[in-house]
Every structure is written in structure tokens, then in C-alpha cells.
Amino acid sequence: MSKSEQKSSQISLDLCHPQIHANTNLLPQDGTVNYYGKIFDEITANYYLERLLATIAWQHDQAIIFGKTITTKRKVAWYGDQAFEYTYSNTQKYALAWTAELLELKAIIEQKTGESFNSCLLNLYHTGAEGMAWHSDGETDLKKNGAIASLSFGAERKFSFKHKQSKEKVEIFLAHGSLLVMKDVTQTYWLHRLAPTKKVFTARVNLTFRTIVE
Known part of the structure; x- marks a missing residue:
């Protein structure tokens, strides 16, 4: 393990099932992330999960990497x-x-x-084998330093943040029917990802409500 990897692992913060007030900032610096926990009861969360799976126009995502078009197992949809x-x-x-x-x-x-918010990007992860690599939501189409509200239904998955300079990490498990909000300069200084896992065999639907500027 390199010195930078040792530093990162030493200061990693693991928030497995936090009892955190929505006003608490999970990030130690350079941004704001608030976790509201479960905002829906189990019956309501199950209802929305079933409706989203049935009514959303899901399509496999595509990305162009080094000139090649890559099709993911993960499905996406975009509304606004x-x-x-x-x-x-x-x-x-x-x-x-x-x-x-x-x-x-x-x-x-x-x-x-x-x-x-004026738009929503949805992701469907069929099992824990599907995830998202480290990235920031810093596209020029998005409102700069605007809030992004991440709503999760289905399988509980670990969501990670990593500071771009210090490599400090913050990790939290996002529950069924829970809400997390990223705002301020979070996208400038932090990466985030949904790591694959062999422990999850059911689907997760994630909705990220955003603001597009023209």
C-alpha cells in the first residue's frame, strides 16, 4: 500500500447507519452533504419502487471512452x-x-x-454487481454549485465520497426511501461513487433531482 493509500484509509469515515440530523454536514471541508435518512415509510417506499420500475422508460446507458461506445448493464432515464x-x-x-x-x-x-429542481436523472442498478465509478457531477449544463437531491429506493448500498486533493473519504449506506443532498462546492472538491458489491442481489433505483441551466 502506498503512502497516499495509507493516509486515505486512516482518515476514512464510515457512517453505516447514522442517526444524523438533516442539517449536519457529513463533509469535513469544501462542500455540504446532508443526509435526511428515510423520508418514506416502508409501504410508501415499496410503492414508489414498484411504480418506478414499471413506468420509467429505462434504457441501457452509453458512454464514449477513448473513441469507443460502451454500453452499461446499468439502465438510466432522464426527465425534466x-x-x-x-x-x-x-x-x-x-x-x-x-x-x-x-x-x-x-x-x-x-x-x-x-x-x-427542473430535471431528474434516474439510475437502475439490477444487483450489487452494477455500480458507478468515481466522478463529480460537474457538467456545464448543471447550475454551478446548485443542489443535487439523491433519492434512493430498493437495496441499501454504500455511497462514498473522496476529496480530490487530500483523498479523505466519507462513506454512508443509503437506505430504502432515503434522501441525501449534495450542494455548494461539493462537486468542485469531491468525487463520489457507488462501489460494486457481491453482497447485494436485489435492485436499487436512484433519482438525482437537478437544475439544468440553458
Whole structure:
């Protein structure tokens, strides 16, 4: 293990099942992340998971890496107030019109957070074998330093942050029906990922409500 890896592991913070107030900032510096915990009871969370699996226009995601088009096992969907054009991983996507359930969830999230959003990127991870590599949501289409509200349904998965300079880590397990919000300069200074795991065999749906600027 290198010196940098040793440093990272020594200061890693593991928040497995935190009893954390929504106003608590999980990041030690350079950004703000608030975890609201479960904002839906089990029955309601199960209802929304079933509706999202059945009604969202899921498609396999694609990314262009070194000139080659890569198709992921993970599925995605993109919705918004209008047919926003959104570019990431060198691919372009256009937002679909909101579904009834997405509008319901958007209203709930906006009431909880005091923020407003005009779009939502959804990810469907069929099992723990599917994840997301280290990245920041820093696309030019997004409102700079705007809030991103991450709503999770289904399998509980570990979500990790890593500071771009210090390599300090913060890790939290996102529960079924839970809400996490990233804002301020978080995307400038921190990477985040959903690590694959062999311990999860059921699906997870993640919704990230965002603000697109034209």
C-alpha cells in the first residue's frame, strides 16, 4: 500500500447507519452533504419502487471512452420540465416529460429541502454487481454549485465520497426511501461513487433531482 493509500484509509469515515440530523454536514471541508435518512415509510417506499420500475422508460446507458461506445448493464432515464439536452460521458440525452410519480416525488423533495429542481436523472442498478465509478457531477449544463437531491429506493448500498486533493473519504449506506443532498462546492472538491458489491442481489433505483441551466 502506498503512502497516499495509507493516509486515505486512516482518515476514512464510515457512517453505516447514522442517526444524523438533516442539517449536519457529513463533509469535513469544501462542500455540504446532508443526509435526511428515510423520508418514506416502508409501504410508501415499496410503492414508489414498484411504480418506478414499471413506468420509467429505462434504457441501457452509453458512454464514449477513448473513441469507443460502451454500453452499461446499468439502465438510466432522464426527465425534466422540458426536453433539456444533457451531455455527460461524451453522450447527449434529452429529457422526457415528467411522469405522475416523478412530479409527486419532486414536490416532496422540494418541500423537504427548500430547493427547486427542473430535471431528474434516474439510475437502475439490477444487483450489487452494477455500480458507478468515481466522478463529480460537474457538467456545464448543471447550475454551478446548485443542489443535487439523491433519492434512493430498493437495496441499501454504500455511497462514498473522496476529496480530490487530500483523498479523505466519507462513506454512508443509503437506505430504502432515503434522501441525501449534495450542494455548494461539493462537486468542485469531491468525487463520489457507488462501489460494486457481491453482497447485494436485489435492485436499487436512484433519482438525482437537478437544475439544468440553458
